[in-house]
Amino acid sequence: MTFQPVIPITGYAGWRFLQRTLDTQKDAFVQTTTFQRQTDYFRENISKINTAEELVADRRLLEVALGAFGLDEDIGNKAFIQKILEDGTLAEDALANRLSDKRYNTMSREFGFGDLGSRTRLSNFADQILARFEDRQFERAVGDVNGDMRLALNLSSGLSDIFDQDLPSDAQWFAVMGSTPVRTIFETALGFPSSFGAIDIDQQRTAFQERSQSVFGTDKVEDFADPEMQEKLIRLYLVRSEITAYSNASGSSIALNLLQAMPNLNA
Structure with missing residues (x-):
């Protein structure tokens, strides 16, 4: 069972509609069987993970970890993710600090493997990551529509x-x-x-x-x-x-109309 967000109109009017129905639509999304399986598995197993190597070795956990920070596309880049997590964020030359995309920095800091040690055993860790995961995955579902x-x-x-980095x-x-x-x-x-x-x-x-x-x-x-x-x-x-x-659509339409209006040179 899947749930596709409903956005009947585009633009700012569509945004206002989405805001009014956000809680109802998000609740329906997170209650789907597939989503519940993902979150249940993460909640039951993440506290057993002590190193970045262990995390990237478990694809189901890694999917949630990456998905929580909008980095779903990196699921196949295990060595890269392991390096980011192991380097942490405290050293100036850490990989996460050298990347322009600061989502990696946030993920590395949240898991803590390369900083002060793994945070996966903290009592509220799973809840924090899963709250992010719910938000990012609902956003992703919305993105499939608009x-x-x-x-x-x-x-x-x-x-x-960005503000959490205290820059x-x-x-x-x-x-x-x-x-x-x-x-x-x-x-x-x-x-x-x-x-x-x-x-x-x-x-x-x-x-x-x-x-x-x-x-x-x-x-x-x-x-x-x-x-x-x-x-x-x-x-x-x-x-x-x-x-x-x-404007792009109108331009394409105008170009198509001009092409269709051209005489048939083979006639």
């Missing part, structure tokens, strides 16, 4: 992970740029082109700050901890994303 809604749902947790104000923008889901929302909402990521990283940070100040009245990422600011960001992201999708 990719923009998945990103919007992920924004709050993505920003929380200086300027460094938080680099963390935003290092989180693909969060960056996509900011980049689209602020009207930057797809080629924006190709320019110098410091210039990108400055551009993000200046455009954010102009559009939202602040150049500080921490101000987006405010739910109202997040809602403004999501609204602008969805509006711009829908405009872009409509």
Whole structure:
């Protein structure tokens, strides 16, 4: 038995519908047989895991561990994940600290293998990871219906992970740029082109700050901890994303009509 989220309309109106029905839809999703099997197995077995090597050796546990941080696609990269977990986050040259995608840093810090030791035996560890897993997997199911809604749902947790790193104000923008889901929302909402990521990283940070100040009245990422600011960001992201999708579709339609209107050269 599976559950597919219902989003009858696109854009910001669709987002408002999803917000109103979120609790009901999520409850239906987590009650499916497949999901319950995954979470039950993790809850019953994660406390037996003491090392990163043991975790990556158990595919069912690893699926939940990666899924909790939106890293489902890395299920086949066992050596890479083991290295990230074993290195931890305390050393400056740890692999998780050198990667631009800070989801790896968050996962390594939460499991603790390479820091102060495994956290898997803590009484609330399974609950914490499974809460993340429920959120990320529901977002993933939403993404199968509408990719923009998945990103919007992920924004709050993505920003929380950045804030948890206790970074200086300027460094938080680099963390935003290092989180693909969060960056996509900011980049689209602020009207930057797809080629924006190709320019110098410091210039990108400055551009993000200046455009954010102009559009939202602040150049500080921490101000987006405010739910109202997040809602403004999501609204602008969805509006711009829908405009872009409509423009692309209209452009394709116009091109098709022009092609169909052309005379048959073989006639």
